[in-house]
Amino acid sequence: MSTAVLYIRVSTDEQALKGYSQRSQAERLQSFCANNNIEILQTIFEDHSAKTFLRPAWTKLMQHLTQQKLSRPNLLLFTRWDRFSRNTADAYYVITQLSRLGIDPQAIEQPLNMSIPENKVLLAMYIVTSEVENDRRSLNIKYGIHRAKQEGRWMGHAPMGFIKKATESGKTVLTPYEPQATLVRKVFTRISELNTSISRLYKQSLDEGLHCSLGAFWCMIRNPVYCGRVKIPEFTGKEKYEVRGIHEPLVNEELFDQVQRILDNRKRNTYINKPLNDLLPLRGFIYCPCCHRKLYGSGSKGHTKRYYYYHCYAPCHYRVRSDRMNTLFLGGIANLKAEDDYVSLYKEILQDTFKDIYNKKVIDQVYITRTIEKLIDRVAKARELLSNGNIDCEDFLAIQKDCEARINTLGLELHNAYSLVEIQKVSLDQAVSQISHLDDLYERADLALKRRLINLILVSNLIFNEAMFGQDVKKEVQVIYGICDPGSHLSLYEGATKHEQETPDVSPNFDNSMCAKIREIEHRKGSSIDWEGAKNVLQWLRDLARISQECRIKK
Template sequence: MDKCAILPIADLYIRVSTEEQADKGFSQRYQEEVLRRHCEVNSIQVGSVIYEDFSAKTFNRPQWTKLFKSYKVNKGNRPQVLLFTKWDRFSRNTAEAYATIRSLEALGIQPVATEQPLDITVPENQMTLAFYLTIPEVENARRSLNIKQGLRRAKKEGRCTGLAPVGYINRTTETGVKYIAPIEPCASIMKTAFEQIASKTHNITQAYIHATDNGFNKSKNCFWRAIRNPLYCGKVPIHATPHECEQYVQGTHEPIVSEILFFNVQSIINKKREQLPKRSNIEYLFPLRGFLTCKKCGEVLTGSGSQGRNKKYYYYHCHSNCKSHLRTDKLHHLFVEQLKSFKLSENYYPICLKILKRTLTEEAALKTKTTYHLTKKIDELNNKIKKARDLLLQGDIDGSDYKKIKAGSEVQINILCEKLSALQNKQRQLSKDVNTGLSLFSKLRQLYEEGDIHTKRELTRLIFPEYLVSDGKCFHASPVTGAVKRLYNKEHSFTGLFSYNLSIKKELLTQSDSLIIEQENYETLGLSQQNNVSTSEVNEVMSLINTLAKIITIQLLK
């Protein structure tokens, strides 16, 4: 009989993990050389050679799964021995290693480590096998613990230890210290997304669509994780452990958004019961939808997008078969240019100034009330920490409970202090806002461009009572409301108003005393019934001024 026919057959299992590739003692070439030499010395025939580049924490490895499946299916081609250099090449998980050894033995295959030979059929050798299998698992656990402790220590120092989130990039200083830095345009895109969600003009889907239109090229899940990531406000999160509670540390990197903006977004996201107004995901792209009619057939135009070669284009178009369509970007430019022509008549400056001051004063009063409640809440949280400290000293609670109460309260105090500081800054700016706001009565274009979708549609409704018609090159003459005509056309302005000159204007702009709210609109406008002005006309003008004052106030206090 041929001598080679009775030689036992062995498959060679060669495994390295990614971090071990550079180690010569674990290289695939070295392992194969050692295993083949062992087979030559012991007259063993080499069967298959399996190369694995995967961690041994589990047996869920690509090549091992494929190999073990072939052992189950091909009963006639099974080897008698499975060779590897050391037991840590076979497994670094004691429990799974024992289960796999029993499965191999059930298939008639004996696992053998050439550099750690062991006859596992001898009962006493089970202790040595347990030692060989346990040591790699202990090494893995210790290495993992050291890495986690190092990462936690780096986070406590305010460093981002992982891959930089969208809007940031990983960098290294000259001394080798790693950090993250904002990178454009993604940083601006993410900042805009936070502002849109916080102002409730966009829900998360709408903010994501707006971001993708401007260059955000990640998935929606990535966007969702990003807006929940406190790194954007300069905070590094440190997860809780059995010995330490969850905390946020001030990071060493540059924040993209403020803390108050970030936590406002989180409060909106976490309020699952709060339903934002239902609207189309792309409504903000069509502020003139519902205000335009088709030049050919007279039907109201709607809007939608069309995918081009490199980007998406948006059009106002007709429902009917006339196929009329207008590019949104060109039409919006024409509309904004048309708003340039609206200049407030100087006769109305004193009235607008008074009403704007009144509106800002009311807003300031509301913010003062909010400031009071914020200050009260901060005091309550500080008292809560003080009471917890007293309970700790008395022995009623242990140290871990006190740390949890203190950490949770301090996080809330920081958020409330940020809100309080922002409110106080706004209150200090009110005197400057009055002068700026008065000029905005004559800058409807600026109000329209900087406003949200609601502001755009409100301004359009206030100015144009009828549908707009355009051929894409210009807007056809459209009548404006009577109140707008009175305010922005000198020929139609009321007579008998307050006399107005530069000296009075200067005096009014520098006036800081509180204003008395007039009881009658006629008295406010300086009119009398003898001017042949109807009550409805006066009320329309006053209503328009009040509405514009509210829009300007919202714009100023953003």
């Protein structure tokens, strides 16, 4: 004998239509089972829409069928296919899940043998017909709401100060509701008198008995329904507009328009202000000339704008305008011109560095693509677990939201990696020229790259002075830009321990031939540099090349 679970579903608006009542469906299903010698194991009653399978009774049923392997039925019976689902894609997915469990879903009034391929076309027709019916009903509701608004009727909950009442024709109309209506009128009148702020007026209205949040208060004083107008939103390509409402207004149009002009004039100027850090890139690198403590940075409010300073918290209270110090630094690096031999050397290093970054980005592309695929699979598995009843709807939505956020972030990173293909087309000579135009590189970089460039150039614990260059830059900069005196001996590891000299921080792709070239360049200049110093110069050039490439990628 075959066994079956009866699935009886109605939605709220179908209770008394077309014989869709639960009792009617139960009688027909029970009669069908009695005539065909089918044992009824369970009857499931559902009062939920069939747009999706996120239904309480269905979720519990799937969870039971998944866990109880020995008591699974052979059939899942319902009267018609629209009782099962009104979504084609979801229906096919759930039918596949039931087939894996050995359960055959069947509509007794629309029987289909799913082993016959042609019957799948009939199944699609049955379900699509219901889906189209749902979509048509939804569209009709939207058109009906839009038409009612065009007639001047307010759709939705009654705004504060109004109540909905039915007319003799059966239509609902907004009617003033006391004492809220009087309080709303007072609000508009007080705003027009220009004698108080909105926040103070809101608190005063709360004390008088107006119950709403500050956000709802702002919506209220901006809503034209109070002067008898109804907003018509954008619909089918038509722009939004307003029509005369059929309800009684609480305030006249002149008062409402006057209030809107007052509120518009109170708006703050919308302009993009640079964050504090963008105006203080040297903060933490410069020290006070009076007490030799680190200079901090902050803004000071003036009559028309904020002025930013680098300042000391010590009793000396020393401070200097940030724009002045920033200009001094920018002018100093603008005067740095690399020697020709180091420009040629930098070109070779730039090519090698770009190759390293490009290879890394290619690896990133593969990794990001695989990660995105895994996140998509995770959502699909979560949907399957939801259908089987192993997780609830809230858990599924949380997993879906998390995966979508991570996919969006990874998508930006993937776009960044692909942008290197375009960067390759940029002339190498343009990148090489930046070694002698550090000011141009500095101005095009974001805050993080600016601070890396500052750290690359300036010595640590630099005391501020008007001439911030010369011996105030690192020894590597002195070598590359010819600041050192001819004939000098350069040991860039003076004061370092023996361990530090043996293990300098250099790139893993370090090329000994580059160090030999650096030593040869200095020898031709009549100077000398030890091996560790040459390694440090090479590392400085590599760091500059990476900053240059990252700046180009972000642009």
